[in-house]
Amino acid sequence: KSLIGLTLLPQAGNAMGTLLGGVGQDDFIHPVFPKVDFYLPDLEQGQPLNGKQRFTLTLQQGKTKILPDVTTQTIxxxxxxxxxxxxxxxxxxxxxxxxxxxxxxAALHWHGMILPATEDGGPHQPISPGKTWIAEWDVINEPSTLFYHSHTHQHTGSQVWRGLGGQMQVVDEERDAELGLPHEYGMDDFPVILMDRAFDETGEFIYSNERMNKMQGMHGDTMLVNGRANSVLRPQKDRIRLRLHNASNARFYDLVFSDKRSFQVIAGDGGLLETPQTLNRLRLSPAERAEILVDLSDHQPVSLKTLAGYGNLSMGMGGMMRDTSKLDQDYDLFHIDPRKSEATKPSMIERLIPLPDWSNVEIAQTRTMNLEMQMGPRMMFGSGGFTINGQAMQMEVINERLTANSFEIWHLKNPSMMHHPFHIHNTQFKVLDRNGQAPYPWEQGLKDTVTVHRDETVRILLPTGPYYNNQEPYMYHCHILEHEDAGMMGQFIVTT
Ligand code: C2O
Ligand code: CU
Ligand code: CU
Structure with a gap:
C-alpha cells in the first residue's frame, strides 16, 4: 500500500533500514536485554566563585557500554x-x-530558561572545536525540571542522538519540604530521562536524517532511561518523585504503569501545578517534562510503560509510509522494585502553589504560527519542505519582533499530516485551549513546549520576559529534532 514500502520491502535487514533511512527495524524488533541497575546521573551543583556559581562543562567523546557485551561511540x-x-x-x-x-x-542550549539571548546557547552561539564559550545569567525561573542540549545549526538531531543532552533542575528544597514533596536526589527524587536509540549489529548508533527519518523524525527500537536499557530502580523510600523528561529526538510517549496504578502529577515544564492531578496515564511529546509522585507503599514491583498508538509512527503518514506497526508497540521503559524500600509517612497533597494570575493582562500582540510540511520531492529527497508560516529557518532572517515585559497570544496551527511539539525559547507560557477545549490536566502549569496535534489549533499566552537585545535572536521551533534541523524553526528578537 505504500510507495516506499513497495519499492523496498523485498530488501532485507539492514540494507532496507539503510535505504529507507530507517533504523534496521527488522533486525532489532523490541530487543530484550538483561536487567541492569537504574543509572543515576552524577549531580553537578557547581562551585562558588566571586558571587557566582561556576560550572565547567566539557563536550567530549567517549565509548559507553549501553547494551550488554558491546560498546557504542558516544558523546x-x-x-x-x-x-x-x-x-x-x-x-x-x-x-x-x-x-x-x-x-x-557544537552549541549548548538551556531549554526552558529565561535568560538574555546572548547566553541562550542556540545556533548563534556556536562553539568551535577547542574553544570555550561562557554563558552567564541570573536564575529567575521557578523551581522546575529543565533540559540542556545541543542546538547546533542543522546538527541538533545528530548531536543529541549521540549524547549531547542532560537534565537541569532548578530546586528549592525548603519549599519542597514545606509542601511535603520528596526532594532528596537519588533517594526519593529521580531524573527519568526517556530516549529511544537505534544500534547496528556492532553496537554503534544508527542515525540518519534523510528521507523517512527526516519526515517522521528519528526513532529507535531500544528504549533508554538515563542512558540505560531495561533498568531497575530500587528506591530507598516508598514514596518517590520522578522527573519524567522526554529527551527523545522524535518519539512521543503515552505513559502508564504496568498495573495501571494512579500517580499524582505535580509539575510540568515550567514548575509546579496549582493542584496535583491524579491520573493513571500521561502523554509527553519530545522535550516535554512532567514530575509525578508515585506511591509504592504496596511494595509491589511495577514497570513504567509506553503504549503504542500515539505519536507520529502510528499515523500512516497519509499512505506514504510503510507499515511501522512493529516499531509502534507497547514497551517497558524501566522497572521499579520497592520491596526493600522504607515506609514513608503517606501524604496526599492537595494544593501546591498559586500560579501567576494572567487573566486580565493586556495582550500586546496576537500571532499565528502555521506548522507546515510541504509534501513533495523536496521534502522526500532534497532539503527543505518544513516551514512555519511558509518560511524555513534562515540564520539571517528575523521572523518576529516582540516587546519585552509584555504578553502575547499565539495561535499554534497544525495543518500538516503529523503532530509537532512546539517550543519557544525564553518563556514559560500558559496553554489556553486546544481546539477550544481545556488543555490536558498535566498541562495546567507553565510550559515551554506544547504538542500541536494534526488539525489542531492550540492557543497559548506567553510573557515575553524582561530581557531585550536588538541583534540577538531566540528561536521557536518544532522539537522533533529532524524537523527543526530541516527548517521548522523561526527566530524572534525581543526589543524594548
Ligand atoms: Cu530544546 Cu530550541 O530547544
Ligand atoms: Cu529551548
Ligand atoms: Cu515537527
Whole structure:
C-alpha cells in the first residue's frame, strides 16, 4: 500500500533500514536485554566563585557500554554519554564555561530558561572545536525540571542522538519540604530521562536524517532511561518523585504503569501545578517534562510503560509510509522494585502553589504560527519542505519582533499530516485551549513546549520576559529534532 514500502520491502535487514533511512527495524524488533541497575546521573551543583556559581562543562567523546557485551561511540558532557544532572537554585548567578573538545562545532542550549539571548546557547552561539564559550545569567525561573542540549545549526538531531543532552533542575528544597514533596536526589527524587536509540549489529548508533527519518523524525527500537536499557530502580523510600523528561529526538510517549496504578502529577515544564492531578496515564511529546509522585507503599514491583498508538509512527503518514506497526508497540521503559524500600509517612497533597494570575493582562500582540510540511520531492529527497508560516529557518532572517515585559497570544496551527511539539525559547507560557477545549490536566502549569496535534489549533499566552537585545535572536521551533534541523524553526528578537 505504500510507495516506499513497495519499492523496498523485498530488501532485507539492514540494507532496507539503510535505504529507507530507517533504523534496521527488522533486525532489532523490541530487543530484550538483561536487567541492569537504574543509572543515576552524577549531580553537578557547581562551585562558588566571586558571587557566582561556576560550572565547567566539557563536550567530549567517549565509548559507553549501553547494551550488554558491546560498546557504542558516544558523546557527552563531562562524561562519555549524556551529561550530569545540573542542579541550581532560583536567584543564583550562573557562570557556565562550556569547552568543546569534540571535532565538530557544537552549541549548548538551556531549554526552558529565561535568560538574555546572548547566553541562550542556540545556533548563534556556536562553539568551535577547542574553544570555550561562557554563558552567564541570573536564575529567575521557578523551581522546575529543565533540559540542556545541543542546538547546533542543522546538527541538533545528530548531536543529541549521540549524547549531547542532560537534565537541569532548578530546586528549592525548603519549599519542597514545606509542601511535603520528596526532594532528596537519588533517594526519593529521580531524573527519568526517556530516549529511544537505534544500534547496528556492532553496537554503534544508527542515525540518519534523510528521507523517512527526516519526515517522521528519528526513532529507535531500544528504549533508554538515563542512558540505560531495561533498568531497575530500587528506591530507598516508598514514596518517590520522578522527573519524567522526554529527551527523545522524535518519539512521543503515552505513559502508564504496568498495573495501571494512579500517580499524582505535580509539575510540568515550567514548575509546579496549582493542584496535583491524579491520573493513571500521561502523554509527553519530545522535550516535554512532567514530575509525578508515585506511591509504592504496596511494595509491589511495577514497570513504567509506553503504549503504542500515539505519536507520529502510528499515523500512516497519509499512505506514504510503510507499515511501522512493529516499531509502534507497547514497551517497558524501566522497572521499579520497592520491596526493600522504607515506609514513608503517606501524604496526599492537595494544593501546591498559586500560579501567576494572567487573566486580565493586556495582550500586546496576537500571532499565528502555521506548522507546515510541504509534501513533495523536496521534502522526500532534497532539503527543505518544513516551514512555519511558509518560511524555513534562515540564520539571517528575523521572523518576529516582540516587546519585552509584555504578553502575547499565539495561535499554534497544525495543518500538516503529523503532530509537532512546539517550543519557544525564553518563556514559560500558559496553554489556553486546544481546539477550544481545556488543555490536558498535566498541562495546567507553565510550559515551554506544547504538542500541536494534526488539525489542531492550540492557543497559548506567553510573557515575553524582561530581557531585550536588538541583534540577538531566540528561536521557536518544532522539537522533533529532524524537523527543526530541516527548517521548522523561526527566530524572534525581543526589543524594548
Ligand atoms: Cu530544546 Cu530550541 O530547544
Ligand atoms: Cu529551548
Ligand atoms: Cu515537527
Amino acid at each position: 557527552g558532557i563531562n562524561q562519555d554519554f549524556l551529561g550530569p544532572v545540573i542542579r541550581i537554585k532560583k536567584g543564583q548567578k550562573l557562570r557556565m564555561e562550556v569547552t568543546n573538545q569534540l571535532n565538530e562545532v
